[in-house]
Amino acid sequence: xxxxxxxxxxxxxxxxxxxxxxxxxxxxxxxxxxxxxxxxxxxxxxxxxxxxxxxxxxxxxxxxxxxxxxxxxxxxxxxxxxxxxxxxxxxxxxxxxxxxxxxxxxxxxxxxxxxxxxxxxxxxxxxxxxxxxxxxxxxxxxxxxxxxxxxxxxxxxxxxxxxxxxxxxxxxxxxxxxxxxxxxxxxxxxxxxxxxxxxxxxxxxxxxxxxxxxxxxxxxxxxxxxxxxxxxxxxxxxxxxxxxxxxxxxxxxxxxxxxxxxxxxxxxxxxxxxxxxxxxxxxxxxxxxxxxxxxxxxxxxxxxxxxxxxxxxxxxxxxxxxxxxxxxxxxxxxxxxxxxxxxxxxxxxxxxxxxxxxxxxxxxxxxxxxxxxxxxxxxxxxxxxxxxxxxxxxxxxxxxxxxxxxxxxxxxxxxxxxxxxxxxxxxxxxxxxxxxxxxxxxxxxxxxxxxxxxxxxxxxxxxxxxxxxxxxxxxxxxxxxxxxxxxxxxxxxxxxxxxxxxxxxxxxxxxxxxxxxxxxxxxxxxxxxxxxxxxxxxxxxxxxxxxxxxxxxxxxxxxxxxxxxxxxxxxxxxxxxxxxxxxxxxxxxxxxxxxxxxxxxxxxxxxxxxxxxxxxxxxxxxxxxxxxxxxxxxxxxxxxxxxxxx
Numbered sequence: 065x066x067x068x069x070x071x072x073x074x075x076x077x078x079x080x081x082x083x084x085x086x087x088x089x090x091x092x093x094x095x096x097x098x099x100x101x102x103x104x105x106x107x108x109x110x111x112x113x114x115x116x117x118x119x120x121x122x123x124x125x126x127x128x129x130x131x132x133x134x135x136x137x138x139x140x141x142x143x144x145x146x147x148x149x150x151x152x153x154x155x156x157x158x159x160x161x162x163x164x165x166x167x168x169x170x171x172x173x174x175x176x177x178x179x180x181x182x183x184x185x186x187x188x189x190x191x192x193x194x195x196x197x198x199x200x201x202x203x204x205x206x207x208x209x210x211x212x213x214x215x216x217x218x219x220x221x222x223x224x225x226x227x228x229x230x231x232x233x234x235x236x237x238x239x240x241x242x243x244x245x246x247x248x249x250x251x252x253x254x255x256x257x258x259x260x261x262x263x264x265x266x267x268x269x270x271x272x273x274x275x276x277x278x279x280x281x282x283x284x285x286x287x288x289x290x291x292x293x294x295x296x297x298x299x300x301x302x303x304x305x306x307x308x309x310x311x312x313x314x315x316x317x318x319x320x321x322x323x324x325x326x327x328x329x330x331x332x333x334x335x336x337x338x339x340x341x342x343x344x345x346x347x348x349x350x351x352x353x354x355x356x357x358x359x360x361x362x363x364x365x366x367x368x369x370x371x372x373x374x375x376x377x378x379x380x381x382x383x384x385x386x387x388x389x390x391x392x393x394x395x396x397x398x399x400x401x402x403x404x405x406x407x408x409x410x411x412x413x414x415x416x417x418x419x420x421x422x423x424x425x426x427x428x429x430x431x432x433x434x435x436x437x438x439x440x441x442x443x444x445x446x447x448x449x450x451x452x453x454x455x456x457x458x459x460x461x462x463x464x465x466x467x468x469x470x471x472x473x474x475x476x477x478x479x480x481x482x483x484x485x486x487x488x489x490x491x492x493x494x495x496x497x498x499x500x501x502x503x504x505x506x507x508x509x510x511x512x513x514x515x516x517x518x519x520x521x522x523x524x525x526x527x528x529x530x531x532x533x534x535x536x537x538x539x540x541x542x543x544x545x546x547x548x549x550x551x552x553x554x555x556x557x558x559x560x561x562x563x564x565x566x567x568x569x570x571x572x573x574x575x576x577x578x579x580x581x582x583x584x585x586x587x588x589x590x591x592x593x594x595x596x597x598x599x600x601x602x603x604x605x606x607x608x609x610x611x612x613x614x615x616x617x618x619x620x621x622x623x624x625x626x627x628x629x630x631x632x633x634x635x636x637x638x639x640x641x642x643x644x645x646x647x648x649x650x651x652x653x654x655x656x657x658x659x660x661x662x663x664x665x666x667x668x669x670x671x672x673x674x675x676x677x678x679x680x681x682x683x684x685x686x687x688x689x690x691x692x693x694x695x696x697x698x699x700x701x702x703x704x705x706x707x708x709x710x
Contacts, residue, residue, distance in 0.1 A: 070174040073116035077167040084164035109163035142351035202234035236283035244275025322354030362656030378632040386628025390646035399598035400552035409443035410529035415500035416522035425522035493520035508558030537636035580606040648708035
């Protein structure tokens with residue numbers, strides 16, 4: 065709206081300037097004279113006021129209706145005073161009309177608002193970019209195994225679609241056949257490609273790599289993860305923060321002060337015997353230059369940029385106040401399972417007999433377990449896969465309920481099990497393996513044995529593995545001066561082991577779900593501002609109780625709904641990024657607010673003519689330029705937030 069009106073108004077302003085007697089006198093130019101040329105400037109000035117000034121007049125009406133006068137009220141008042149006075153002079157009242165000032169003022173104000181809107185739209189561009197991620201069509205399998213191309217809105221849960229190499233995933237789904245590497249950076253911020261195999265979930269809008277995937281649809285339209293992200297970003301950008309409320313109050317009081325300053329300006333100059341057109345020009349300049357444009361833009365633009373910047377880095381802000389408060393955190397409480405740890409068992413340590421290498425022992429153990437569905441079996445297989453070990457084939461697999469499993473691998477009959485397996489066969493490991501098993505037990509880790517005949521080849525420490533990212537996450541928080549605590553229902557031995565490895569300051573172990581919120585309150589009672597990070601249903605009360613609730617994106621819907629911020633990547637390092645983003649956003653808000661306020665303290669007296677004795681006077685158009693320049697400076701400063709290091 066502002067763009068089109070600006071260009072039309074700019075064209076209309078040119079003849080207004082050309083046939084203005086004052087402008088002609090200044091530049092020594094004589095405009096073509098003809099019958100009716102006297103009415104050229106008034107005619108174009110009236111059109112400029114009605115057409116170009118219409119958005120400001122309507123905006124002022126809405127502000128006054130809402131009893132919240134602001135920038136639109138001041139602009140409308142300024143151009144209306146200039147318009148009425150110019151009409152009166154044109155019809156015979158003594159003085160000089162302000163048609164050229166009115167036209168240039170409206171034109172510059174439209175340009176300033178156009179620039180402002182462009183800045184906001186650019187800041188909110190992430191939503192548009194997210195919307196572009198979804199393809200328009202998908203290749204769906206029919207009941208007879210053939211394929212058909214359909215629009216994405218025709219997909220339903222249970223449909224199976226073909227995602228070709230390089231194509232975008234049309235909806236949330238699960239891989240039924242095929243394997244590939246998928247680029248999820250546009251959703252999660254994760255730069256590395258993610259391997260997808262049968263049974264893995266894929267997200268709508270992500271881009272398939274070199275492989276071909278058959279994907280069963282599990283979520284479409286508003287039920288996709290992408291749609292959820294868009295809702296959260298939009299919600300955060302429209303939510304009000306404390307800083308925004310402060311800026312709005314400041315803008316309201318500045319409007320009242322500007323009207324008062326304008327009235328005072330008129331009174332003083334008339335008392336000093338100034339001409340009416342001079343006085344009116346001072347009034348218009350004061351009203352224009354005092355417009356709280358920059359003040360009104362200072363916070364919303366930072367909010368829009370920070371939320372989109374967060375979304376691009378896998379940080380979804382559900383409540384603006386949560387992000388705002390993160391700058392003041394001095395304690396972060398992590399849930400253990402699924403947050404600091406993977407939530408899956410792994411082999412954490414291997415101790416083997418002297419004649420067998422540790423990797424060989426793990427390779428053989430994984431081979432024995434490859435036909436088992438037991439959690440221990442999955443831990444051994446996953447750990448072997450993580451280390452890139454080639455798992456040989458096994459034969460004669462047999463489960464021994466309560467004791468373990470056995471199979472033949474490389475012509476060797478091997479058994480896997482816990483202490484019950486040793487008791488069953490009356491097997492006594494050597495001293496080194498026995499000592500290792502006892503050490504594992506003291507740390508709350510399960511000791512799993514690899515046995516051949518009556519001989520123990522190795523013992524494995526199996527437990528929930530710590531996320532590799534957790535080490536850096538704790539370090540970064542410590543570097544920021546933030547205390548790190550861990551909250552878990554696990555045993556004290558397990559909790560202390562994890563805490564010692566990560567360098568965690570405070571440990572709450574063996575905590576029941578209903579007790580988690582009380583532990584948060586305990587820290588708050590010590591005067592600490594606390595963030596809670598969790599992923600499970602039992603974390604929801606603690607997330608709500610904490611000053612800031614941070615939900616792991618891969619967690620339950622309950623936890624996500626309870627959080628102020630959602631970590632899409634389930635990466636604990638993102639907690640430090642939230643703090644960094646909060647601090648950077650707050651700095652930009654303060655800088656913008658101080659600039660906007662400081663500008664008015666300087667500019668309003670100048671506009672009123674306090675330096676008139678020195679020959680320094682601001683024309684209304686120059687006042688509009690300065691006001692617009694102030695707005696542009698605020699916009700540029702807000703855009704610099706994009707360079708923040710997270």
